[in-house]
Amino acid sequence: MIRYLIKKLITLFLLLFLVSITVFSVLFVLPGDPAQIMLGINATPETLANLRSELGLDKPFIIQYVNWITNLLTGKGNRSINYDMPVYDLIVSRLAVTGPLALMAMVFAVILSLPFGIYAARHQNQPGDVTVMFFTQLGLATPEFWLGILLMLLLSVQFGWFSAGGFPGWSADFLGSVKSLILPAFALGVIRASILTRLTRSSMLEVLREDYVRTAWAKGLKERTVIYVHSLRNALLPILTIMGLQLGQLLAGAIIIENVYYLPGLGRLVFNAIGQRDLPVVRDVVLFMAAAVVMVNFIVDLTYAYIDPRIQIK
């Protein structure tokens, strides 16, 4: 277990190193000068030069890279050009929106997908199965932003049940904050639920054909025991893998939905930062996202062993 952890940690650092070089080089060669974007098109060349040297943009590639990494490793941190505050604080405050949003979306996805997937598998090729499959097709084909706008127009503008977007802040209004995440989380959850439903169905179908399930039926076990204890646990592995990937992807930014509902989340932060060439923010957030995806997958690895004791973590 310890060796496994060390191995994972080394991979994590190696990966982050590669990501850091890539993101730094890409941003370095990307056309667009942060100082120019900040000061606008009527700024004088003198002011531009002053700002560039203030931001350290006039230094060579290697020095800029080393400065960035040193700031990260020594805990000094980097500062956002646009927001004039530590990037670390920005990430933490944005994660307070994106984190719960991603989790809520996954909860919606799981609540919808597992029952429907199991139901479809149990009634393969019957009308119920066909109906579920039809709706998953529809869910897969529906663009997130469109569903988001549709939900907003119907439930916020027409019925006034939800606010049409925005985020009041956890400490200011806890219930309001939960409420403001429901619609976007649902919009995000539907497409993921569609994928998971189909996956649950096919995975369950495979397991249900196994010999030991037939034995379980033959023993006269109750349907609930056969499905939920004997079959589902075995069918869960591929589902978990995909769920891990989905969660990582959601953490890395539900950019479009965050824009539709103008939620101050991580995706919108990095989206705007790219447009504004707020380089310290883009770099740090990309690194953070890479680390988050690796961490989520690591947790998924650990749960494998929990669900299927035959898998040992070495």
Add this chain to the structure above:
Amino acid sequence: MKKLFFITFVLALILPFSLAFAETPVSGGSLVVCQPAEPPGLNPTANTAAAIDRVVYSNIYEGLIKVNSNGEFVPGLATKWDVSPDGKGYTFRLRKGVSFHNGEPFNAQVAKWNIERAMAEGTVNPHPEFFRGIDKIETPDDYTLILALKEVDALFIAHMAEGDAVMLPMKGYENAASEPIGTGPFKFVKWIRGDRVEMVRNEKYWNPKLPYLDKVTFKFIGDASAQVAALKAGDIDVIGYILAPELASQMAKDSRFKVFAGTTTAEVIMSTNNKAKPFDNKLVRQAMAYAIDRQAVIELVMFGYGTPIGSHWSPSTPYYVDLTEKFPHNPKKAKQLLVQAGYPNGFEASIKLPAIYSYSKRAGEVIADQLTQVGIKLEIEIVEWGYWLDRIFKQKDYQLTMIGHSEAWDIGIYANPNYYFQYDSQEFRDAYAKALKAPNEAQKAKWFGRCQEIIAEDAVNGFLFSASGLPAMKAEVMNWWENYPTIALDCTEVWIKK
């Protein structure tokens, strides 16, 4: 007795009407204003981004002079100013008893420090040239500021009224970008990055009657349909800047809301690289000017919400000359000029459109169609903003592009041959120099007018339209500016009808 009765009777009749016409503002209430772009910092003296001025100008920060809703220069922190007969000396009388939100007093020393800071070596003020014409600053007492200019500067007062010249406190200025401290009617409370900026009523504002509102929140919503949904759902009260024009007429019909189709200082132009072939040929540029149907552009791009312009000057700015008839829509004439220029079969060119501005993308498509009709085939390329600034604006690697220039009084950019238009005209530079040194109103009007004419005649760029500000709001929101003669969403006198 009879007379008295009659007078009382008449007064009683008139009174209700006069009350109805001059509605008295009521104090209190909070207002949520939405604007599309989140400002990059909140310090207008370190960044020209229009999004900053829209949040802080006249709300949090004030300068010596303000621009009011009619575009007039009115007293801000200076109660009056006198200009010496030679036009080089300015004496500002400063307002007494003004303090910053952190308690620091405002006086002549503070004003002097602010100006010196803007003009110093190593300044990050984007427009040090606004201040560098100042030769000497004197402060004979706490409330008198005397500035001696090296030369006459016709735009000096206009520049002192811009966001670049607002007054910051001497102690609390360092964090101006994240925690602004000014003298304005509203005090900064917090900025939740990515979401909103909150400000509350400044109880110690120098005008005890203002502001009417207790709280103002600026919310940043980029998506046009999300803005409208938020207004309809009651999450916001005002769409402060540019409601999507395709949604404007529908909103205007709804009695719960009002939409203002006022003017702005922004000129939307098809910028042309005057050194790139074939646009270095004046005849080609004039041919394009004839080929463009401005009214159709306004209809198709802005759904009618815009005013055609014939030069780089907004109709809302003083000394405007209407030059829209210089090159009326005339495709035949355009073709003739192309033949004269040596392009009887037209030519192919590319137009690069910045993706962040939807008007720019739409206008590009409409113009490409109009130019095709005279034989000029445009290849449209949509580019990202950072790319635009780097390749087009800085490196001038382009033929045509489409952009709105939002600052007022910015015709001086045509005097710079290195500006991205690459327009080099001694005649214009002379006229502009004369305009800047014009000693009186008549001379200013003459020479600023001449400047407009020269660039119109040279068809430097495709001059298209001045966009409407298109603010939309709930019907109860009163006193919102109809026109935007400066870049601001000033909430000082806004109130909410109960």
